[in-house]
Amino acid sequence: MRFRANPRSILKLEMEIIQSPHEVQKRVNHWRCEGKSIGFVPTMGALHEGHLSLARAARRDCDVVVASVFVNPTQFGTNEDLNKYPRPLERDCDLLRQCGCDLVFTPEEKDLYFQDGSGAQSWVEVEILGEVWEGTVRPGHLRGVATVVAKLFHIVRPSRAYFGEKDYQQLKVIERLARDLFFDVEIVPIETVRENDGLALSSRNAYLVSDERQAAANISRALFHGVELAKNGERDVARLRAEMQRVCGSQPLIALQYLAIVDAQTLAPLDKISDAPARILIAARVGQTRLIDNAGIN
Amino acid sequence: MRFRANPRSILKLEMEIIQSPHEVQKRVNHWRCEGKSIGFVPTMGALHEGHLSLARAARRDCDVVVASVFVNPTQFGTNEDLNKYPRPLERDCDLLRQCGCDLVFTPEEKDLYFQDGSGAQSWVEVEILGEVWEGTVRPGHLRGVATVVAKLFHIVRPSRAYFGEKDYQQLKVIERLARDLFFDVEIVPIETVRENDGLALSSRNAYLVSDERQAAANISRALFHGVELAKNGERDVARLRAEMQRVCGSQPLIALQYLAIVDAQTLAPLDKISDAPARILIAARVGQTRLIDNAGIN
Numbered sequence: 001m002r003f004r005a006n007p008r009s010i011l012k013l014e015m016e017i018i019q020s021p022h023e024v025q026k027r028v029n030h031w032r033c034e035g036k037s038i039g040f041v042p043t044m045g046a047l048h049e050g051h052l053s054l055a056r057a058a059r060r061d062c063d064v065v066v067a068s069v070f071v072n073p074t075q076f077g078t079n080e081d082l083n084k085y086p087r088p089l090e091r092d093c094d095l096l097r098q099c100g101c102d103l104v105f106t107p108e109e110k111d112l113y114f115q116d117g118s119g120a121q122s123w124v125e126v127e128i129l130g131e132v133w134e135g136t137v138r139p140g141h142l143r144g145v146a147t148v149v150a151k152l153f154h155i156v157r158p159s160r161a162y163f164g165e166k167d168y169q170q171l172k173v174i175e176r177l178a179r180d181l182f183f184d185v186e187i188v189p190i191e192t193v194r195e196n197d198g199l200a201l202s203s204r205n206a207y208l209v210s211d212e213r214q215a216a217a218n219i220s221r222a223l224f225h226g227v228e229l230a231k232n233g234e235r236d237v238a239r240l241r242a243e244m245q246r247v248c249g250s251q252p253l254i255a256l257q258y259l260a261i262v263d264a265q266t267l268a269p270l271d272k273i274s275d276a277p278a279r280i281l282i283a284a285r286v287g288q289t290r291l292i293d294n295a296g297i298n
Numbered sequence: 299m300r301f302r303a304n305p306r307s308i309l310k311l312e313m314e315i316i317q318s319p320h321e322v323q324k325r326v327n328h329w330r331c332e333g334k335s336i337g338f339v340p341t342m343g344a345l346h347e348g349h350l351s352l353a354r355a356a357r358r359d360c361d362v363v364v365a366s367v368f369v370n371p372t373q374f375g376t377n378e379d380l381n382k383y384p385r386p387l388e389r390d391c392d393l394l395r396q397c398g399c400d401l402v403f404t405p406e407e408k409d410l411y412f413q414d415g416s417g418a419q420s421w422v423e424v425e426i427l428g429e430v431w432e433g434t435v436r437p438g439h440l441r442g443v444a445t446v447v448a449k450l451f452h453i454v455r456p457s458r459a460y461f462g463e464k465d466y467q468q469l470k471v472i473e474r475l476a477r478d479l480f481f482d483v484e485i486v487p488i489e490t491v492r493e494n495d496g497l498a499l500s501s502r503n504a505y506l507v508s509d510e511r512q513a514a515a516n517i518s519r520a521l522f523h524g525v526e527l528a529k530n531g532e533r534d535v536a537r538l539r540a541e542m543q544r545v546c547g548s549q550p551l552i553a554l555q556y557l558a559i560v561d562a563q564t565l566a567p568l569d570k571i572s573d574a575p576a577r578i579l580i581a582a583r584v585g586q587t588r589l590i591d592n593a594g595i596n
Contacts, residue, residue: 021480033331114478122424122444122478146420147479154480180412180420181445182319182452 015097017104021112021155024105028066028157036063040158040185042149045069046086046203047095050193054162055099057190066156067096068105070112075144086206105156112151124150126173126180132267133281134169134292137257142173149174150181158185166192166200168279168294172267192293198224200293207289215253216286222247223295226261226280230297235273237261240280248284257283257290264296273297313395315402319410319453322403326364326455334361338456338483340447343367344384344501345393348491352460353397355488364454365394366403368410373442384504403454410449422448424471424478430565431579432467432590435555440471447472448479456483464490464498466577466592470565490591496522498591505587513551514584520545520557521593524578528595533571535559538578546582555581555588562594571595 018024031038039058043051058065069092076082089106096104113121123143130142153161163171175187193201198220199213208216222244234240241259248254261270264277278297283290316322329336337356341349356363367390374380387404394402411419421441428440451459461469473485491499496518497511506514520542532538539557546552559568562575576595581588 025480025482033333035331121426122422122475124420124422124448124479126420128419150422151478151480154482157482177420180449181422182323182449184323184452184455 015093015101015104017093017106019106019108019111021105021107021151024066024103024155025157027103028155031064032157037159038062038157039065040152040156040161041065041067041101042152042161042163043067043069043092044071044085044203045092046088046206047092048193048201048203048205050164050166050201052095052099053193054164054190055096055101057188058160058162059100061188062160064103065099065101066103066105066158067101068107068152068156069093070105070107070148070152072112072144072148073109074113074147075141077138077140080138081204081207086203105152112148123147124177124181126176129169129176129267130173132169133258133260133262134283137283142170145170146173146177149177150183153178153183153185160186160188162188162190164192165189166202166293168281169267172265194220200291202291204289204291208286212253212287212289215251216289216291218248218251218254219282219284219286219291219293220295222259223280223282223293227295227297230273230278237270237272240273244280244282248282253286255285257285261297264298313391313399313402315391315404317404317406317409319403319405319449322364322401322453323455325401326453329362330455335457336360336455337363338450338454338459339363339365339399340450340459340461341365341367341390342369342383342501343390344386344504345390346491346499346501346503348462348464348499350393350397351491352462352488353394353399355486356458356460357398359486360458362401363397363399364401364403364456365399366405366450366454367391368403368405368446368450370410370442370446371407372411372445373439375436375438378436379502379505384501403450410446421445422475422479424474427467427474427565428471430467431556431558431560432581435581440468443468444471444475447475448481451476451481451483458484458486460486460488462490463487464500464591466579467565470563492518498589500589502587502589506584510551510585510587513549514587514589516546516549516552517580517582517584517589517591518593521578521580521591524559525593525595528571528576535568535570538571542578542580546580551584553583555583559595562596 039062041054041058071085093104124146125143135142171189178187197217199217225247226240226244248256260281262279264279279294281294283292337360339352339356369383391402422444423441433440469487476485495515497515523545524538524542546554558579560577562577577592579592581590
């Protein structure tokens, strides 16, 4: 039959959008019983090419692709941008459909966080890895991430889950969590997607006004400059940081929050670069917008 | 063939004892793919009739029964009895075999808690429900319980998990955890098993010397007295508590830690008994030994 010759196009048309956790669990259990591998792409929506590269990797690797779109309130601080965070759900679903996604899970807050008067609440957190850097600047943020990821993993039961390297500390926290708690899932890191001038894609880039947008590119310029110096033999972290701070400092619109060179696994700060993998982590405000980026050494 | 006529007796002989989490995951995934229901009985060993009643309930309800024996260090405080806690593993396995258990998971500390120098560690905890009563007297205890139960659930992937009502707050914490985090498991509470004089079975009863053992029975006497008074119409919590304290106080070897009458779901203390389910919770020291017990009203 002709329509069976190209099953992908049928799948695309048939992408399901489901709000109920228990409905998703039913679908997924059905697929698991058929022996299908499930690729999972958790997102907060406002999708860009970075998210879509995760969905495409999942599509390439797995029998079934599930994405979630949920702006998770527990990972926002009280003075952060929860309310203004963009929520273009219809556009997001179109983009996921075009990537060959099979199911989009779109819970609301009440579906993932019960509110029944007792006020009690279960949390998942990762000590140390979740307490440094972003953990210091955004207390509770990574606890909120770890908790919602645990819920999503239990609902979607993925064989593989895809996370961008752009949120490097988040990636390390989730890898650790999955290992420590014996989640039966492979965490797949996907390289950061960048604009032509190097700026890492982020849903928050939409907040940047024109001169801020230009200034923001200096964050990645500083990163690449640091990587290049290290490649050429500079091992002294103080000198590397000073060089990178100079690049950021040339743009008065950039206010650095931290610029750290750390062990790529433990995220502990280094004095000297060795042959072991290291990571440069940057967090900065550009105007009112907070941006983070990172790059690897070795 | 004759030996197929009584498969249970063969199962008993074939009970497996496995230390490796990944080996257990393999066995369990095999059973899950065959569509078998898995009953799980997590224990710290030193088994008594209370534990065995959980194993027998699992055997009655489920296709496969898995028990775990693990003295979980993260649920012991620094001055508690971790080192002297009894560990009669061979006897425990014999008892589980006699209950028709199919697999006993016997991990060591390093198998469930990784130690790789980073010191980081993932934790699961339940706010409020895990912070009152036992949470106050034994800080960190219920976080240790919740964390190890999350690990065990991921390894054993039970359809049903059996917990004794003896540890009532623990039961409520795990019910809440399973619901909040969308664990795909049914939590089955099993009634407390008691000695003839009413003392709730506990592995820690073995610590009691003879006059302490006699005195300890007054804890359950106080409980039953409270339940009886409530049944006969006493609604005032202050009067109920005073009556129960009088029964405990008649034994100078009993030092009460708390005696509370609480909402059976939220564990919030009550002033008046209503028609809603309530629970009496008692914790006491008898000599050096700490004992807890509880009973339901309505």
